[in-house]
Amino acid sequence: MAKESFYSAVLLDHFRHSRNKGELDGADIVRRGHNPRCGDEIEVGLYLQGEKLAQVKFRGRGCSVCMASASMMTEAVTGCSKQEAYHLWEEMRDLFGDGNENDVKHPTNNLQALSVVREYPARQRCVLISWEALRDALRGL
Amino acid sequence: MSESAFLLLENKIADFPLLQSAQHSCLHYLDNAATTQKPASVISAMADCYQSCYAPIHRGLYPLAAAATALYENSRVKLAGFIGAEKSEQIVFTRSTTEAINMVAWGWARNRLQAGDYIWVTRMEHHSNFLPWQRICKLCNAKLRIIELHEDGTLNLDAATELFSKRTRLIALCHVSNVLGGVNPVGALCEQAAALNIPVLVDAAQSVAHIPIDVGVLDCDFLVFSAHKMYGPTGIGALYAKSARLEEMEPLLLGGGMVDEVSDETRSWSAIPARFEAGSPNLADAVGFAAAVDYLGGIGMRRIEAHVDSLTRRAGAALARIDGLRLIAPMTPTSASIISFDMPGIHPHDIAQVLGECGVAVRAGHHCCQPLMHSLGLSATTRASFGVYNRQDDIDALLAAIDRVRRLFA
Ligand SMILES: Cc1ncc(COP(=O)(O)O)c(C=O)c1O
Numbered sequence: 444m445a446k447e448s449f450y451s452a453v454l455l456d457h458f459r460h461s462r463n464k465g466e467l468d469g470a471d472i473v474r475r476g477h478n479p480r481c482g483d484e485i486e487v488g489l490y491l492q493g494e495k496l497a498q499v500k501f502r503g504r505g506c507s508v509c510m511a512s513a514s515m516m517t518e519a520v521t522g523c524s525k526q527e528a529y530h531l532w533e534e535m536r537d538l539f540g541d542g543n544e545n546d547v548k549h550p551t552n553n554l555q556a557l558s559v560v561r562e563y564p565a566r567q568r569c570v571l572i573s574w575e576a577l578r579d580a581l582r583g584l
Numbered sequence: 585m586s587e588s589a590f591l592l593l594e595n596k597i598a599d600f601p602l603l604q605s606a607q608h609s610c611l612h613y614l615d616n617a618a619t620t621q622k623p624a625s626v627i628s629a630m631a632d633c634y635q636s637c638y639a640p641i642h643r644g645l646y647p648l649a650a651a652a653t654a655l656y657e658n659s660r661v662k663l664a665g666f667i668g669a670e671k672s673e674q675i676v677f678t679r680s681t682t683e684a685i686n687m688v689a690w691g692w693a694r695n696r697l698q699a700g701d702y703i704w705v706t707r708m709e710h711h712s713n714f715l716p717w718q719r720i721c722k723l724c725n726a727k728l729r730i731i732e733l734h735e736d737g738t739l740n741l742d743a744a745t746e747l748f749s750k751r752t753r754l755i756a757l758c759h760v761s762n763v764l765g766g767v768n769p770v771g772a773l774c775e776q777a778a779a780l781n782i783p784v785l786v787d788a789a790q791s792v793a794h795i796p797i798d799v800g801v802l803d804c805d806f807l808v809f810s811a812h813k814m815y816g817p818t819g820i821g822a823l824y825a826k827s828a829r830l831e832e833m834e835p836l837l838l839g840g841g842m843v844d845e846v847s848d849e850t851r852s853w854s855a856i857p858a859r860f861e862a863g864s865p866n867l868a869d870a871v872g873f874a875a876a877v878d879y880l881g882g883i884g885m886r887r888i889e890a891h892v893d894s895l896t897r898r899a900g901a902a903l904a905r906i907d908g909l910r911l912i913a914p915m916t917p918t919s920a921s922i923i924s925f926d927m928p929g930i931h932p933h934d935i936a937q938v939l940g941e942c943g944v945a946v947r948a949g950h951h952c953c954q955p956l957m958h959s960l961g962l963s964a965t966t967r968a969s970f971g972v973y974n975r976q977d978d979i980d981a982l983l984a985a986i987d988r989v990r991r992l993f994a
Contacts, residue, residue, distance in 0.1 A: 450937075481950075481963060482950075482963020482964060483963075506931030506933045506934050507934045509931075563937075565933075566933070
């Protein structure tokens with residue numbers, strides 16, 4: 444049977460009531476992340492004010508983890524500088540990519556709800572799709 | 585007792601150590617189309633082989649090697665009997681269904697295909713019965729033609745107007761789709777094709793464990809299947825072919841054991857089937873394969889078919905009544921062992937994950953059938969598939985878990 448339930452209230456809340464989800468009109472840059480294995484596809488749009496990400500939005504479709512992760516990502520990086528946002532991406536990459544267990548930093552903010560996914564290697568890609576789109580957008584600026 | 589209850593087998597869980605173990609006593613294993621669990625008789629036959637009759641095949645001159653070789657060849661005889669092959673030499677041991685299809689594509693079809701020829705497959709093929717044909721068609725400037733499906737998931741043979749054309753060199757199709765679960769009319773197709781001398785390859789990966797097959801009656805040219813989907817070991821499969829087709833086929837793998845004479849410039853292939861079994865033969869898996877055949881035979885294929893059919897029908901009927909759940913293919917009179925479904929708004933990976941948390945093992949994904957998924961407009965489905973050890977309580981657990989999915993994501 445399950446260890447800690449995969450579907451925490453926070454995760455389900457971000458899935459059911461995704462934040463910053465909608466059309467990306469007027470974004471300074473839009474980038475896409477996808478996983479052809481499950482058909483998940485997320486587009487992330489950045490709205491800048493000076494050096495800061497004044498608004499970050501997404502649209503697309505995917506499983507609950509993919510949508511919740513995208514929603515949490517937009518909340519986490521809104522108001523960040525480009526460097527801060529890129530740094531968060533790197534932390535997520537280490538946490539859900541092939542990061543070494545010893546140097547990963549566990550998130551302390553609302554991203555904590557995603558930590559459980561680390562125990563499910565098959566779902567880790569779902570977390571990263573929106574973050575990869577964020578990375579590409581930041582690099583493209 | 586209802587009629588369908590009458591069709592059910594007695595409880596088979598006791599035959600399967602994994603399902604009986606304390607660790608998995610709550611498991612409802614409904615992923616049989618991916619691979620089946622193994623009965624104790626298969627596991628012990630393989631262990632016995634390693635413990636008491638293991639040596640190289642076709643090579644040693646000492647008594648143990650002779651005994652091991654006899655064991656290997658007896659497995660072939662068993663397999664031949666199981667599918668009604670006339671001669672055991674018509675069974676080639678392969679690594680899997682996948683390898684068997686590649687052997688036919690590369691070793692047989694490639695040499696016979698000319699520019700403008702057709703190879704026909706269907707919209708519902710597994711990648712393993714699609715990609716090998718796609719590649720050789722590209723290579724030979726031939727055309728890969730596809731039998732499309734009706735709305736209900738059955739083959740639309742009327743629309744495949746050139747199926748029996750003079751250009752068709754082969755028809756390759758599955759007996760049962762690993763996504764849709766319907767039984768294709770392979771017998772009728774083989775009969776029509778035979779009248780025009782068009783060879784047919786039947787991918788029996790999903791049918792061989794549930795439906796009695798007699799190649800003498802079916803009259804296909806090639807039949808391929810894997811042991812691991814019929815309660816046997818992973819790592820071995822079989823290619824059956826008519827003797828004339830095997831004579832026409834070039835070996836895909838070259839190496840030891842498949843050649844009689846080798847010089848710097850020339851070689852002469854060994855007799856069939858050794859010609860197609862390069863390298864050291866896989867004795868223990870062949871023994872396990874034969875033990876799986878004995879296991880199925882001991883129950884009786886007709887009874888297995890009735891059992892699995894009855895479970896599939898009941899599960900299908902119950903699932904069809906659930907609001908917000910859609911069967912990918914409606915249950916037809918020929919549904920067998922597999923049900924795929926979709927819950928619009930809920931991703932199949934979420935469905936399978938919640939089901940997994942409830943102890944119900946199903947598969948979610950494209951099932952290695954992307955051409956089919958594209959035509960259905962889906963990226964993935966959830967699939968439940970049944971085997972001899974499944975019971976009504978597995979269906980009940982599936983339904984309860986789906987209820988939980990609905991409550992969680994509603
Ligand atoms: C219809 C069908 N054909 C072929 C295969 C390939 O079988 P294997 O992976 O054992 O080679 C499968 C297995 O998933 C299948 O379902």
